[in-house]
Amino acid sequence: MARPRKWRRVCFLPTNTDFGPTANGDDVPRVVTMTVDEYETIRLVDLERLTQENCAEQMGIARTTVQRIYEDARRKLADSLVNGASLHIEGGDFRICGEDERPCGRSGCGRHGYHGGIQERKGRRGIGREDGQD
Numbered sequence: 620m621a622r623p624r625k626w627r628r629v630c631f632l633p634t635n636t637d638f639g640p641t642a643n644g645d646d647v648p649r650v651v652t653m654t655v656d657e658y659e660t661i662r663l664v665d666l667e668r669l670t671q672e673n674c675a676e677q678m679g680i681a682r683t684t685v686q687r688i689y690e691d692a693r694r695k696l697a698d699s700l701v702n703g704a705s706l707h708i709e710g711g712d713f714r715i716c717g718e719d720e721r722p723c724g725r726s727g728c729g730r731h732g733y734h735g736g737i738q739e740r741k742g743r744r745g746i747g748r749e750d751g752q753d
């Protein structure tokens with residue numbers, strides 16, 4: 620029996636998904652891929668200054684899970700900074716906050732930084748405000 624997947628709630632997708640050294644000569648840097656849910660822990664813990672406990676609550680998952688993916692995310696950041704790896708953000712087990720529920724209203728939540736399929740689907744379903752700004 621497969622265990623049900625636990626989707627991790629993230630408030631929005633990253634606007635920028637590729638980072639890396641800018642003075643790397645002709646070397647093609649190694650690429651490290653960070654998942655969107657890992658990215659969200661960095662945003663919530665390091666930028667929004669949530670505790671891991673509050674971060675877990677915000678993302679709808681266990682604190683031990685947050686601890687694990689936050690550590691993975693930090694290791695990837697360090698790999699990029701110290702070893703000059705390029706960082707690419709993509710994929711992961713996540714759902715967008717506000718799609719199937721009320722948006723959490725936290726700072727940056729529902730930011731329109733991404734112009735892909737998810738925002739379009741959201742628009743068609745008519746969830747949330749109709750401000751015509753999109």
Ligand SMILES: [Zn+2]
Nearest residue numbers: 630716723728
């Ligand atoms: Zn949110």
